[in-house]
Amino acid sequence: MTPRGEKQILVIHPGALGDVLQAVPALRALRGAGGRLTFAGQPRLAGFLADAGAAQAALGFDALRLEALFTDEPLPPSLSERLARFDRVVSWFGSQTAVYRRRLSEIVGDSVIAPPAPKPGEPITVWRHLLGTLRLPCAELPTAPLDQPEPWRAAARRALEELGARRDRPLLVIHPGAGAMWKRPPVSLLAEAIQSATRGRVVELLIHQGPADAEAAGQLATVLGAQALRLIEPELPVLAGVLRGATAYIGSDSGVSHLAAAVGAPSVILFPPSTRAQWEPWSATAVAIEVKDGAAWVEEAAEAVRSRLAAGPAPRMG
Numbered sequence: 001m002t003p004r005g006e007k008q009i010l011v012i013h014p015g016a017l018g019d020v021l022q023a024v025p026a027l028r029a030l031r032g033a034g035g036r037l038t039f040a041g042q043p044r045l046a047g048f049l050a051d052a053g054a055a056q057a058a059l060g061f062d063a064l065r066l067e068a069l070f071t072d073e074p075l076p077p078s079l080s081e082r083l084a085r086f087d088r089v090v091s092w093f094g095s096q097t098a099v100y101r102r103r104l105s106e107i108v109g110d111s112v113i114a115p116p117a118p119k120p121g122e123p124i125t126v127w128r129h130l131l132g133t134l135r136l137p138c139a140e141l142p143t144a145p146l147d148q149p150e151p152w153r154a155a156a157r158r159a160l161e162e163l164g165a166r167r168d169r170p171l172l173v174i175h176p177g178a179g180a181m182w183k184r185p186p187v188s189l190l191a192e193a194i195q196s197a198t199r200g201r202v203v204e205l206l207i208h209q210g211p212a213d214a215e216a217a218g219q220l221a222t223v224l225g226a227q228a229l230r231l232i233e234p235e236l237p238v239l240a241g242v243l244r245g246a247t248a249y250i251g252s253d254s255g256v257s258h259l260a261a262a263v264g265a266p267s268v269i270l271f272p273p274s275t276r277a278q279w280e281p282w283s284a285t286a287v288a289i290e291v292k293d294g295a296a297w298v299e300e301a302a303e304a305v306r307s308r309l310a311a312g313p314a315p316r317m318g
Contacts, residue, residue, distance in 0.1 A: 007035030010086040010108075012093050014061040015116055016179070017236075017255030018279070020045050021262045022126040023092065025282050026134055027054045028142035030090065038086070040064055048236050053147035069094070069103045083107045092116040092130065118278060127282040143282050145264030148244050149237075156241025160206075163229045169204040170309050172197075173231075173243060173260070175251030176220045177213030183253045185270045185291045187216060191223040193298045194250065197305035206231055206246075208239065208256060248308035250301065253279060261286035266308040268301055 009030055013020050020041055027049070031037050039046045039055035046058035064082065068075050083089065088110040094100040095115045105111045114133035117126050124132075131138065165171065174194060178184045194205070205228040209217035221228050231242065239256070243249060244263040251257040253271045260267045261283035270291045271279065280288045287304050291297050 007088065008086045009035045009037045010040060010059075010083070010089045011037060011055070012040045012061070012064070012066075012089065012091040013116060014041050014093055016042070017045060018179075018258040019116060019126075019255075020049065021255070021258045022279075022282070023130050024049075024054050024146065024262060025127050025142050026090075026130040029131060029134060029136050029138050031056075032142065033136055035087070044236060048240075051147075051149055051152075051237070052240070066094070066100075069100045070097055072099060075103070075107075080107055088112075090114075090134065092133070123277065125280055125282070126278055141282075143284060145244075145283065145285070146240070146262050148241065148263065152237040152241040153245070154241075155235075155238045156245055159231065159234060159238050159242060160245075163206070163231065165204050165206065165229060169202055170247035170312065171204045171206060171245065172305065172309065173206045173208060173246040173249045173251075173265070174220065174228075175208045175210075175213075175249075175254060175256040175260075176216040177210055177256075178252040178254040179212075183272055183275070184216060185252055185297075187219040187223065189295055189298050190250075190270070191220055192295070193301040193305065194224065196299065196302035197250075197309065201309060203247075203309060205229065206242070208242075208251075209233065210256065247312035248305050250305050257281075257286075266312055268304040268308070270297070270301060 013023055037055045038057040038059055039049050040059040040061050043060040049055045050058040065079055068079055084107055086108055089108045090112045095113050101113045112133055118124050118129040176190055207217050207221055207228055207230045209230055209232045211233055240263050243260045243265045246265045249260040249265045250268040253275050257269045258281055261281035264285050267286040269286055269288050271288050273290050276288050276290050289297055289301050
C-alpha cells in the first residue's frame with residue numbers, strides 16, 4: 001500500500017484502439033473494487049482512457065521497459081522499483097512467456113497475467129474474457145458509456161461547423177474502413193444500405209476517414225455524392241465527441257466502430273461471421289450484424305440504421 005493507504009493498480013495492455021476498448025468493463029470493475037488505477041498502453045490510448053474516466057492515470061507502455069522481464073539476466077533496479085510501487089498488476093500481455101510470468105509475479109505478488117483475448121473459437125466475447133480474468137464479484141455489469149469531457153464535445157462541435165454540417169439535421173456517421181480488407185463490407189453494398197436507410201429523409205451524412213481508409217472513403221463518397229461530408233483523420237477526442245453527437249452510426253468491424261459503441265452512439269456494426277462472436281461490443285447502444293456472402297444483410301443493416309434515425313434527436317450536439 002502507498003503511505004496514504006490507497007491501493008495502487010497497474011493494468012498493462014499495449015493493444016490497438018478496439019482491443020483496449022474491450023477492456024473498459026474490466027477497468028471499471030477494478031476501480032469499483034477500490035484503488036487508484038494506472039493504465040499502461042499506447043500513449044494516446046492510455047491518455048484517452050484516463051480522460052474518459054476508465055483509469056485515473058496513464059503510462060506509455062514503452063516507458064515501463066518490460067523487456068528485461070523476458071530474460072533471466074539481473075533486472076535493472078529502476079524496473080523493479082517502478083513495478084514495486086504497485087500493489088496489484090494486471091498484465092494482458094506476455095502471458096505466453098513463462099519467464100515473464102515468473103519474474104513479474106516475483107516483483108508484484110498480486111499479479112494477474114492473462115491473454116488479451118480468448119482462444120480462437122472459444123464462445124465468449126473479448127470483454128467478458130477480460131472481465132473474467134480478474135475474478136472479481138460483479139453484481140452489475142459496468143457497461144455505461146465512456147465519459148465525455150466538455151472540451152471533447154466543444155472540439156467536435158467546431159469540427160462539424162468547419163465541415164458545414166447542419167445542426168438541424170440528423171447526423172449519420174459512417175466508417176467504411178477496417179484494419180484488414182476482409183473485414184470491410186463491399187462499398188457498393190454499404191452505400192446501398194445507407195441509401196435505403198435515408199430514403200425519404202433529410203440526413204447529414206458524414207464519412208470518417210482514418211489514416212488507412214482513403215480508398216474506401218473515397219469510393220463511398222463517390223457513390224453517395226456531394227452531399228456526404230468527410231471528416232479526415234481527426235484527433236481521437238474529436239472523433240469521440242463527433243460519434244457521441246451522432247444520431248446514428250454505421251461501420252465495419254474496426255476500432256472506430258468500437259469507439260462509437262463505447263461512447264454510447266446508436267451504432268450498427270458490420271462484422272464478418274468469423275469475428276462477431278468474440279468481438280461484439282459491450283455497449284447496449286450497439287447492434288452487431290453479420291456480413292455474409294451476398295446482399296442479404298443489406299436490408300437488415302438499413303433497417304437498423306433507419307430505426308436509430310427515427311428514434312434519435314436531430315442531432316445530439318451537446
